[in-house]
Amino acid sequence: MAEMGSKGVTAGKIASNVQKKLTRAQEKVLQKLGKADETKDEQFEQCVQNFNKQLTEGTRLQKDLRTYLASVKAMHEASKKLNECLQEVYEPDWPGRDEANKIAENNDLLWMDYHQKLVDQALLTMDTYLGQFPDIKSRIAKRGRKLVDYDSARHHYESLQTAKKKDEAKIAKPVSLLEKAAPQWCQGKLQAHLVAQTNLLRNQAEEELIKAQKVFEEMNVDLQEELPSLWNSRVGFYVNTFQSIAGLEENFHKEMSKLNQNLNDVLVGLEKQHGSNTFTVKAQPSDNAPAKGNKSPSPPDGSPAATPEIRVNHEPEPAGGATPGATLPKSPSQLRKGPPVPPPPKHTPSKEVKQEQILSLFEDTFVPEISVTTPSQSSLPAVVVETFPATVNGTVEGGSGAGRLDLPPGFMFKVQAQHDYTATDTDELQLKAGDVVLVIPFQNPEEQDEGWLMGVKESDWNQHKELEKCRGVFPENFTERVP
Template sequence: MADNKMGPNLQAGAGFFAKRVQKSLNRAQEKVLQKLGKTMETKDEQFELCFQNLNKQQTDGSRLFKDVKAYYAAVKAMHETSKRLSQTLREVYESDWNGVEDLALITDSEDLLWNDYEEKLNDQIVRTMENYTSQFPEVKERVAKRGRKLVDYDSARHHLEALQSAKKKDEAKITKAEEEFNKAQNVFEEINNELREELPVLYQSRIGCYVTVFQNISNLRDVFYKEMSVLNHDLYNVMKKLETQHSGKAFIIKGLNRNNLTCTYTHADVAKSGTITPH
């Protein structure tokens, strides 16, 4: 015959599971009674304010993190597009044209500058926001645990009050209920006090996070734009060398206009006026 006896580990596991089920039932019953107005829920206005701030902080942080990631993705896309544009220019730039060696140096420098900008954005902006927002799931779980312990505390209190107000008092049950109430109270007050201290500190940390992120963005942009401006100036000078080398040749664009004419433009026209004037 099969042995139906459970070992010590299985018995302990079954007992633990039974306690969890009973706790869940007690909590559900207490919440129903509270909704019906038959029992009163313990209120903590200071904690409620902290919890509202936490929800707002998490919403704001998640929104900012989403936009930071979008900004970083856009920079990466712009880097890739700029790199392809530079590569195409190098491929179409003929070997006997003035500035061909300078062009290679400029485009390589641009790529390095984009790489540096991209890496520092990731290190100083994306990871900062990632670390900042990663705090919230653990904190919200502790808040949820605090909510469960509050229900246990209220349930134990109401159970004790019911025994104490009964016409026929059972001192043994009252004593046991007092022990369970004191235990539930201590557990609840411990986590409640911890969160009341920690949540305001976490809420204030948003200021330091925002300052760090946007100071870093400002500094990185400033350096990137200044160095890119130098490279842009160098690229412009290369084009000027090419223009000078081939100054006698016209820049011709063929297309249809109202008169169905072919329009011809010179380098001098474009450089002088900033616009294209047909001849």
């Protein structure tokens, strides 16, 4: 019997819930069609909009905070592996090994402490802050349903009130066949029954209206107080959260800075003991710089780069005991990349000093042979070679072309392109195989890089006679010297 009773209660409750859903759905349809008015509260609707905005912002903040913590965890792991690498390469007999290991341990502990404090003082607070939103959100939805119930009960009561007036008119003037056929004494009883029935329905509708209004107003009053308070609390929450994060990060970096300073002191001590083996970092040219790196030109014939340079015995020795061929270092912006290797291999002829030339050094018409640094000598420092122009038949030969009007100022010698070369910069010459180039010196000798020459194509010079517009640099190993 008890089971049957409980089943009956459950079935009745389900039926009541279904009836409520149907009534709400009908009421919403009537409101959308404009056949029933809807209770509006603009102030509450604004509170709901603020609530949804606050929930969206808090959810985003929680997501970003979790991402930040994941990044801290990743940095911790990376720092730990880096310190483990230092411990492995730090040999036992080096000074400061124990201090370096201790610093690595403190570094690991500092990362762990920083992560845990972020969880305790920021993430957990964030979770607690967002934990109150689901309950309020469900209450807002329930309040909306109770508002529909209230409107439905109100409309039902109003319809009964309208029907009451019609029934009173009917009672005053009977029109039904039953009333007309009934005896006089029976008509009074029928009228009394109709009045009683109408009053009962009206009383039930009134009770339902009062009950629905009470439930709605209780929920509405509570939310009207909570939502503005929750909206205003966001300011203090954001301040506390970001102050905690900023303070924790500041302390973390202070402690980490001390550890880094201690590690630096340990490494300075290691450097002092092994100072003679210090590794020197050499400046490298920037890949983005328009100039080319100071690289030795690749020998096109694959000959070894250590071929010694031939010098004639009348070259003056460098003054002051300086190393032969020593040049001032250039800044990375002045460096130029070595010329590319030409497509087919070719041998750049090197000149040999003949005995007859050495014996005729003191003759008037002697023109000394000048050694030319070939691409195979790129690994050796450039050697400063002086030329001694001689006078032959009253004309200045070699060295400088300043005395000849048909040659550019400073003309040194001619070369002929053996391969096509595509210029890669505005200060380079575009060469075709067979082009003759008049070689001239650099305006600033320090700007010359190994494997590159300055010159002007003979065709351009003969046509324009404008050195500033026609001259440019080109790779020496793409050309061959001609008489």
